Amino acid sequence: MARRPLRRTSAVGLAVFAVIGLAVGRSVRPFLEWRDATVPTVSWVAAGTLVFLAAVLGATAWATYDALHRDRRTMQSSLALRLLALAKASAIVGSLIAGYYVGFAIAFLGDLEIDGPRERAIKAGVAAVAAVLVVVAALALERACEVPSDDDPDGAEQA
DSSP: OOOOOOOOOOOHHHHHHHHHHHHHHHHHHHHHHHHHOOOOOOOHHHHHHHHHHHHHHHHHHHHHHHIIIIIIOOOOHHHHHHHHHHHHHHHHHHHHHHHHHHHHHHGGGGTTHHHHHHHHHHHHHHHHHHHHHHHHHHHHHHHHSSSSTTTTTOOOOOO
């Protein structure tokens, strides 16, 4: 079986997941109102958790890039694969969550003059921005995991 090099997470793939999340998030309110159920609120904890995850991913990306590309240290392959899997999974899930919160916020745009829907839209918008930060940090970690080449001046090998 031929070995293929790992490719970076594609923007198209992330956009597809974001659109799926958007469709689900947009349909939550009408579905729950149709079922005469209460539409959930978005907690500030959701946005805070996403910001914390983005910070952890960003710090890990910085440390990994610093170790592999600036200091030219080696890393165990199992650790590098785990970091790469974490980066790819976080980018995918982050784009799905960002799309979901954008769709959820869109569902309330027609009722912004009412306190409850306005609060839901604002919190969902903040959570969506936090999820985009997760995607950015995850992509930075994925980039940091690339093996540097000896003849590449910026230290990154093209995949």
